[in-house]
Amino acid sequence: MNAKFALIALFAITPIAHALDIQRWHTPQGSEVLFVERHDLPMVDYSVIFKGAGSTADPDGKSNIAAATAQLLTSGTAELDEEQFNAKINDLAASMDGDNSFEFSNLSFRSLSEPSVLNATADLFNQALTRPRFEETALQRVKDQAILLLKQNESYPSYIASRALTRLNYPNHPYGKSAYQTVEKIQAIGRQDLLDFHQKNYTQNQAIIAIVGDLTRPQAEQLIVRTLANVPTHVNPDTSAPPVTVKGGQRENIPFPHSSQTTIAIGLPVMTAQDPDYFAMIVGNYILGGGGFDSRLMKELRDKRGYTYGASSSLAAYAQAAPFTITFSTEHKNSAAALAATQAVLAEFVKNGPTEAELKQAKAHITGGFPLRFDSNGKLLANLMAVGVHKRPSDWFDTYNDKINALTVDDIKRAWQRKIQPQQMNVVVTGGK
Template identity: 45%
Template sequence: MTAKFLIPLMLLLLPTAQAIDIQRWTTAEGTQVLLVARHDNPIVDMEISFKGAGSVFNPDNKNQVAEFTAALLTGGTRKLDEEAFNEKTNDAAVNIAAAADQESASVSLRSLSKPHHLKQAVTLLNQALTAPRFAPEVFRRRQNQAITALQQMETMPGFNAGRAFTRLAYPHHPYGSSAKVSITGLKNVTLDDIRAFHRTRYGKDNAVVAIVGDVGRRQAEKLVREALKGLPEQAAAERRVPPVAQQTAGRTEIPFAGEQAHVILGMPLITRKDPDYYALVAGNYILGGGGFDSRLMQQLRDRKGYTYGVHSSLEPAAEAGAFSISFSTQKQNTRAALADTQAVVEQFIAEGPTEDELRQAKANIIGSFPLRFDSNAKLLGYLTLIGEYDLPDDYLEAYPKAVEKLTVEQIKEVWQRRVDPKNLHIVVVGAE
């Protein structure tokens, strides 16, 4: 059987997306709630995210305030020290975690759905959110861990390449703040900074609550009220991300010990609500996101043997997130591998994909899409995404349909209009 007939057969065998019944509403305080009721297991997953509480909002010269704030939410409360808080969650069979990403911070909960279990879980979650202990000894431990982690990462060429690329792509934008993390900046952070960040960026009006599991609408409304009780009605701090300014291409070469060089090419490109979103996603799959099927992998690995793997990726955000291509290669092959990479990109943009490439990309993207939310935990993440970026209720059903409608001509037009090969930033760590 030829590949021409295998792809349609694969489409028949792959799982298909089923409609997800998302109940969505906004409370009087401005909290957005998204609920998917699933009663097959007696478990409730809940995530509360706060728009504007991520790392791009860290104060100048004070690194990871957002990250420290989120981490310390589970480091004890006014009533319970860290050890007692952990004991309470273990006794109640509850998992509570918190973290900050680029644009938001979140606290998540997993609990049995039986009323007494769920009540204990939400009470602990509320205490963590509204009355964190911010214990000095816990903060010092987290601070020392962050410093040690930074020192270790600075020995890795991939980390240094990523940081150099971020500096080029976002030199004066908050998205570039991660490239400015330093030991001094970590040491500059105080508990007063963390308290102020929590006080001004965790409010009811910027909260998005996602719930998946064994609860109905009325019970979910009660859970939200109890979880957020005691938070400020409004978050006082600004939470809008400014647009990313256009810039000309930059190039950075950094000497680094070892036999391998690490190369990154890319530029700011894609937003979460980008009108060209699906054409960019499908084109990226064909160019370098599709593993062994991608053009870059076929050229740099299969034909030339320059690398074990090359990958292109998209990082959509509220404003223009990065498009990047990265690979490692022997130092003596760096120039040739970089030139071949640029040639593949230029040819793809000039000619667009082939019909066979697009057919294969559709088969993979559409066929594997239901696997992205085949568990409650995965679906919870998508509900948070939909709420944070104000995506439509039918996003999960619309995504594969939009990909299916794409044509070769559409992808070619979008990539020619949006990506100029001559405007890609280039970073080489380990340059000879």
Template identity: 40%
Template sequence: MKRLLTAALTPLFTALLALCLSQAAQAGVKIEHWTTSGGARVQFVESKVLPMLDVQVDFGAGSMFDPDGKAGLAALTRAVLDLGAGARDESQIAEQLADLGATLGGGADTDRASVALRTLSDKAKRDIALSILRDVLHQPRFDAAIFEREKARTIAALKDALTRPDAIAGKAFWAALYPAHPYGKQATPESVAALSRDDLAAFYRAHYTVGNASITLVGDLSRRDAEQIAERIAQGLPTGRPPELPVMPQALTGQDVRIAHPASQAHVYLGMPAIERGHPDFFPLIVGNYTLGGGGFVSRLMKEVRDKRGYAYSVYSYFAPLKQPGPFQIGLQTQRKQAGDALKLARDILLDFVQNGPTEEELAAAQANLTGSFPLRLDSNKKLLDNVAAIAFYGLPFDYLDQYQDKIRAVTVDDVKAAFSRHIRADSLITVTVAGE
């Protein structure tokens, strides 16, 4: 089906499609929203550009909700969820989706778990694809044999990660950033081995509930059809409310974590918890971070650490806002003997930036890049779905996409300095070095 659609797109149609999507991005995105009779939140964007429908259902069911002693439960629950549901086994689901030219995707991260469907909007094909989605959400089988297979795969992947310095560094970094918060929980081969099929079923009943669901639809669909589809998806989900969020601990005391490893390259991370999604300092921070380490070869970290000293092939920084304050992180990979020097340089560049911020020229370049590339974030139904689903799940304003570019342009040098000073503190920085000398 994908090959047939691609072959049918002439160069002229492709150009017109790109133009329409670009104009839509510039004109803003109309997000209609309502609540189903059972309490599920719904977002809908009508798009007639292609005869496609994208649906994503999000739940507050990420790893932060793993019960004590059961790290890895959220991820394993989502992994098994769509491998057999209702009257269809794993093979029947895959075969029917292939026959329809539809795909089922999604996954689980720190905050949420999602199930996503892409299908043609033709009603006959759409209805069958949606019936599969509903079965997955309403009647997951959690077959014992498939559960054991996926558990074994997960354990094998976790054991492999224990040998890789990048994975070791990542786990140590999150554990140090969130020592008393679920964000710092780490699945281990032992914690996953202890999980049972009953654990998955209980987690599903507790978290895949109608009151904890956010349904996003984007594509060739009327508002009336969208309402009916959302209602059918919501009806049949377990009853329940969103889970309470854990208390975020107070500011950390900085620490330096060093882990021995025989690798020839050291992996170095530097950072601390910063902001949650929707924080008013988000725009000054991402504009400033473009200059610091988010702008690739034009960033200060890249110029100083790579170009001038040759300490690393790549060095970066980013903010990752989550439901609760997510991390700010600088990362680099360097030769073992240079790890200490590279870390000191990255820290010095960061603290200088916190104090002085970007120049006016750097600010203007960051704003031009971030606003100029913004339409590319909305140039397909899938990208639009991802953005609208995130807006809804994290409770952002529904005009967020309309206001994005203006918010970027409004940032000043003083805004960047003030925001970085509020959220990056020298005495709270965590450093993790794996395979350094």
């Protein structure tokens, strides 16, 4: 998953957002556009998101096709090899990169807004998007990097626990595909796989375009035409993930004799991006385990009992049910007691909700902390991407704080009782012999 996008998508937005004028429209080819003018710096940040082109679209039996496709878009084109392409980007003092998450892939650039520079950057962007080189040597490099990363990750109990929990949560769902990657599946990727994936999934019909910077709307419209010229417009029917069938109450114990500690992960698919309980759930998560040293889990497991250096909870939101997760590490001898204490904290929170003091502190942090995440074009671009991908209304930024501040203790308690059944959490214990 794109970590920056997922993090920004969950945080609140302060009243500074009232100054935002999100211009929103659809192109004749079906792409949605979200555009914010910012003329304080002569810069343009630009991203095209292709819905349904994330890792969930990897075909069975192969891994990392979506990731390799996105990454290699900027590794040369039909006209330019990788070195030549990068040299041109550098000469323009621009940057360009491809990325992917569970549910989408995207290609982005940052450029000066001076027309000759911006147009040249846009032309290179179009080459990368429509005529990627996908050289065998570059593909093998990406595969080698992915294999090395997988082997390194498999030496960490935290990764083993997270992977196992994902398999329990999504055993037969596209959201679980990343947890089933192997060296053999990565090595099985060929150049034709990338060409086929690119042709099927990189279409204007399912694109979202986010733009922030020193442009007017007519200039933004011209930029879109320039960057998306010759991008296919066929309809891809496989852009939506199916609903998640939730199966809870599972437990898996994984020996990991080389680790000095036991890593525990508990969780379950819980919330979609469109869930009416979205705000109550994210505020509750901050109080339970997302708020660092202020959270209940840290106070109970670290401060009171000394079981761990750190315990945290996280809550994601996708088109279909995304995971709620609690993770921590502890000494082997404390693993059973620490797990029981964690389950007790969760059960008590679901039963009684937060205190008024906890809710007040959470509101102050969430509504007050956002300016640090909203102070550049790049950060604003990520927020626009989240609005587009999750089909948020254009006043999402303006109303966010009001919705946070309107929450009561009972609102959070009711939402958590609807979404979380503590006894149904899946549990993975990794460590020991």
